[in-house]
Amino acid sequence: MRNFTEANLTAEVVARMGKDCDPRLREVMSSLIRHMHAFVRETRLTPEEWLKGIQFLTETGKWCDDKRQEFILLSDTMGVSMLVDAIANPTAGNTTESTVLGPFFRENPPIIKNGGDISPGIAGKRVDVDCRVLSEDGKPIEGAQIDCWQASPEGGYDSQIGDGEAHNLRGRLKSDASGRFWFETVLPACYPIPDDGPVGDVLRKMGRHPWRPGHLHFWVQAPGHRQVITHLFVRGDKYLDSDVVFGVKESLIRDFGDQDRGKLTYDFRLKKAA
Ligand code: BEZ
Ligand code: FE
Numbered sequence: 001m002r003n004f005t006e007a008n009l010t011a012e013v014v015a016r017m018g019k020d021c022d023p024r025l026r027e028v029m030s031s032l033i034r035h036m037h038a039f040v041r042e043t044r045l046t047p048e049e050w051l052k053g054i055q056f057l058t059e060t061g062k063w064c065d066d067k068r069q070e071f072i073l074l075s076d077t078m079g080v081s082m083l084v085d086a087i088a089n090p091t092a093g094n095t096t097e098s099t100v101l102g103p104f105f106r107e108n109p110p111i112i113k114n115g116g117d118i119s120p121g122i123a124g125k126r127v128d129v130d131c132r133v134l135s136e137d138g139k140p141i142e143g144a145q146i147d148c149w150q151a152s153p154e155g156g157y158d159s160q161i162g163d164g165e166a167h168n169l170r171g172r173l174k175s176d177a178s179g180r181f182w183f184e185t186v187l188p189a190c191y192p193i194p195d196d197g198p199v200g201d202v203l204r205k206m207g208r209h210p211w212r213p214g215h216l217h218f219w220v221q222a223p224g225h226r227q228v229i230t231h232l233f234v235r236g237d238k239y240l241d242s243d244v245v246f247g248v249k250e251s252l253i254r255d256f257g258d259q260d261r262g263k264l265t266y267d268f269r270l271k272k273a274a
Helices: 009-015 023-043 047-062 070-077 080-088 198-205
Strands: 126-135 145-150 170-174 180-186 215-221 228-234 262-270
Touching: 009 023, 047 070, 047 198, 070 080, 070 198, 126 145, 145 180, 170 180, 215 262, 228 262
Parallel strands: 126 262
Antiparallel strands: 126 180, 145 170, 145 215, 215 228
16 A cells, blocks of 8 residues: 555554554554544644654653653653553452552662661751551551651662762561651652653653652552552652642651651551452
8 A cells, every 4th residue: 555645544554554563562562553643633743843742752752861851750740650550459348549650669678677777867857757658457567668768858869869879768667567667857848859850851841840749759569469559658748649640649648746746647447359
């Protein structure tokens, strides 16, 4: 077939996939091609605009290395990460809701004993965190692994402080026989996502701010249960309703205490593994 037109090109591109193409890949690629073509038709995209888009994606790739993932940041800020998460982890009963992983999770965090401090040497309002890990029927889960990480009261993660090598403001804990784990930390501040690259540029051009409300990240894993990747957000933060990555859920907003020394409590409830 030759002489393709606006009217028949899309169908031909989809039809070119070979017989041996994996069925799921065929489904995803057919849909992607149809949606990309529909976008071009709907916007009447000009060659100059198309080239700008290519240059933007090229620049986004150039910003990626083992410390910076600009494509995930693009997905996060365009709401795609939270949409994928909403489909993979629909809200169910009273189990803990999930939210974005974000770029600041690190492997091999410090191991923290219950009662320990995950933010040694960091100035700021101290907060006692006292949580439990429960199954959906309310039974305590012993030996759950909890990774926790957060920004400082100045709004910076450890990887953004100094040479970025030291691990701080993070830790790995285990729940005790009553499902409880507890530690001391500092109040996490709101912060702008890294906005010195192409994603920051496009946010500014779209008239959007780069801020996330203050939060503590948790990744909770326990045998026989579905893991949950989530945050607890600081009640009262001014960015709760305009989080740049659309990650806030009402059930995850918590009081961190208004006294000199704060207190955060929460019960994580995990779904049973399928
Ligand atoms: C974070 O909360 O650490 C985060 C999430 C998505 C994009 C940037 C930062
Ligand atoms: Fe964060």
